[in-house]
Amino acid sequence: MGSLLAIYAFDELWNLSNIVRYGLMSLQHRGAQNFVVCIPGERVKCLHSENIDEVSRGASKNVALAVIGNDSDNMLIEVDDSGVVAIASERSWDGASRALQALSNAFSNGGDPVTSFISTLNRVSDDVAPSMAVLTKRGELVIWRSPSSFSPLVLGSYGFDMAIVSSESVAIDILGGDVKRFLKPGEGIYIAKYIVKHFTAGVSEHRGLCTFELLYLARHDAIVDGVSVYEFRKHLGRELAKYLESDVDVVVGVPETALPYAIGFAEVIKKPFEMAFMATGGRRRSMLFSDPFEKIVSIHLKMNPIRGVLEGKRVALVDDSMVTGSTIKTVSQILRFRVGVPEVHLFIASPPLIMPCPFSVLRLDMKGLLAANLSQSLARDYLEVDSLHWLSKEDVDRVASRFGLKLCGKCFGVDFFGCRK
Amino acid sequence: MKVLLIGSGGREHALAKLIRRSVLEPRLFVAMDYRNPGLEKESVETGGKMFIVNTVSAKDVANVAEEVSPDLVVVGPEEPQFHGVTDVLRERGYIVFGASSRCAEVEKSKVFARSLMWKHDIYGRLYFKAFTSIEEARKFIEFAGDVVIKPARQAGGKGVKVLRDTQAYLSRDRAEVKKTYIEKLFSEMEGYRDIDYKIIVEQRVEGVEYTSMIITDGDTILPLPLVQDHPHAFEFDIGPETGGMGSIQGPGWILPFITREEFGKTVEVVSQVLKALQSEVREKYVGAFAGQMMLTGIWGPTVIEFYSRFGDPEMSNLVPIVASDFLEILDKAARRKLAGAKLDIDEDRVTIVKAIAPAGYPDNRRIAAGHPIHVDEGGVRELGCEVLYASVELLANGVMYTKGSRVFEIVCSSDNYDDAYERIEKAITYVKSLDGWPLFYRSDIGSRELLNDRIRAAERVRTIYGSRSRRGLLGKVLMWVPGEGVSDNPLIGFVR
Structure with a gap:
């Protein structure tokens, strides 16, 4: 694209x-x-x-x-x-x-x-x-x-x-x-x-906007078809909070797209939102790299942990979406082995990705889609998270409608989210 | 009653329509620069006559007046005022509605107008610096920041460069444009021999623009309803500045994005300026006067510039809504007997005006002129709208030709914007270019979307000036240069 x-x-x-x-x-x-x-x-x-x-x-x-x-x-x-x-x-x-x-x-x-x-x-x-x-x-x-x-x-x-x-x-x-x-x-x-x-x-x-335009691609400060991207993201984060089942101490967003989601989530559950990672060498969009090695390099460069705040804390980890899970895997490893957190509860602000993009907007390889290939419990174990939650298709549909958006949802297994005008 | 109207454009056609309705049964005589078929029709139908003359020549116009011997003369545009037409007519004993050349200085010289506001400490004034020599201007522009560069003389609403400069990373590029532009503007302004200052550099402000017009006899002030003009040539407020591509008015005296308090403050500012102006030039101001205003975060109601006449196309908005005898009001003002006069309008109506222009307007009027054009006036009337003839000339072959500026103005009114908008969009389709030369107009003017944008923009500005007002900061823009101190000069930029 x-x-x-x-x-x-x-x-x-x-x-x-x-x-x-x-x-x-x-x-x-x-x-x-x-x-x-x-x-x-x-x-x-x-x-x-x-x-x-x-x-x-x-x-x-x-x-x-x-x-x-x-x-x-x-x-x-x-x-x-x-x-x-x-x-x-x-x-x-x-x-x-x-x-x-x-x-x-x-x-x-x-x-x-x-x-x-x-x-x-x-x-x-x-x-x-x-x-x-x-x-x-x-x-x-x-x-x-x-x-x-x-x-x-x-x-x-x-x-x-x-x-x-x-x-x-x-x-x-x-x-x-x-x-x-x-x-x-x-x-x-x-x-x-x-x-x-x-x-x-x-x-x-x-055909609707690509859901990822709002979820991931646009900057937080962008206005897409009249909708504040930041507001939209924060709102999805708020929705996600209803899936919290056990107590957590802090809320952390995967940098840097997921920060507004985590802020919305923290606002609802009334727990502190904390910065957790610092990036090295400017902003890199890991998801946009097609070469898997380049992609993992850019993930690793974003993830130097801020240790003190998180040590010993139960963490709600929020991300905008999960494709292969390699980012989350990296983050959970860092949180556990380098920081030392006892619990990681993972919250994804979109539904499971189960289909490749029929329009090649995103290069999603069916074989690589975590949600399409791994059972929920296997995914939890692989990612080393204590619980794993997604927004439902209905949740995204409702939020998109509220913002007056029509979003293409093919890769999530629906035609559209939001207004069907 | 014999009325002689001076001027050739859409504003004069609007005035002619308003004057005709009077119970004083006016015979309308029009002195115009070219054969405007709309004005011709109004004069013929009222048993008057048209004269094709050079309207900025006091001698030529005086000759017409002598032939007509009018009971009232109405001077429409600013240039005849600048050239002393009003003065000569008054000297010869005619009753004239229109600013004298000395009063019209408030429009002609932007430096005079700005200085007046500073000297008399009037609300809504902006910082400025003016230049008579290019060397001085060159030196200053090196350090200029977030500014607007304008010709220091009224030049038909052209030549204004608004250069938002709030981002240091693009400052050098804008500085380059400023430098090149002042050279260009200076050479263009060389043509005007009637003014000392050539260029004025002003503090840039942003917000929502509107026009506040008044009629005065020098003592009494009769405010007209607010109107909003649209200066950008193209849709969605894109492209070069024009004399105005259309305007909206109503309902009532204010606009949907201006409050009653803001209207009140605006009329107060305009009145204060009028008073200051009269004391400065030691003459009574008799005629129309207007403030081109902007609601800004710096002041709230802020003066962009003044008109020593009715706005064009703003005047056209009044055609469907004026309920009073307009000629009587003009006549009373001209005779300095305006006290007690009242202007009634239909307060339930809104009006939309749209101008249609030939491609080339405003920056290349040469290519925009000389194209045959037609309007199906019957079709427009059937929609309940009116056509005003502006920069269009009827030639001997019976065909109308463009003169290079806005050709027609279409005026529609209704009790709501949506209906007026729908009808005006249809009415526009009755204008046709006969040689295929492209015409343009702005379909966004009067639309619900644009109106909502303006309401939002005004709300934002209101928040800013409201909080500045509470903290006693209205009009102030403090700059701190370490080592030099705090000053009140917003014209200086990042590039030192």
């Missing part, structure tokens, strides 16, 4: 290099293994790199389109041979090259850009098209949130000077802008020097 960032400065005196740089930095948690930045010119020019500084230096004009991807082999940005357009897609899809060709023709023939975009979508099958951002060599942008996309798109502005579109609201905050609209599924926006057009395209039903 890729994340999109497009910036349009209406005044040509802006050089966006540094602005793109900080924008990308603010989206790094969404998976930071490769970056692409495209700018207009005689032909659209794109720079690829694993280094933010390298790509953002190239964004020296007043318009830029950037993508953050997870896999270096994944071509999320494609430019046609004549350099008329670049299309950035949030995931790779079969229709990409046909769409590229069609748009390249349409834009070289000088038709109405919005009409061309919509008719291209219709021709190339709008059913599977991901959210996209198109940059033309003339410096126009077309950005569209697909109904079949699982991630949000947010439109923001900076004074009278810029329009900013991003997969997550934090980029707009970090660039000093104001969030103006959470694009709805099917909504798009065309931005050019003298005209901005808001349009709707794509007829397929909204």
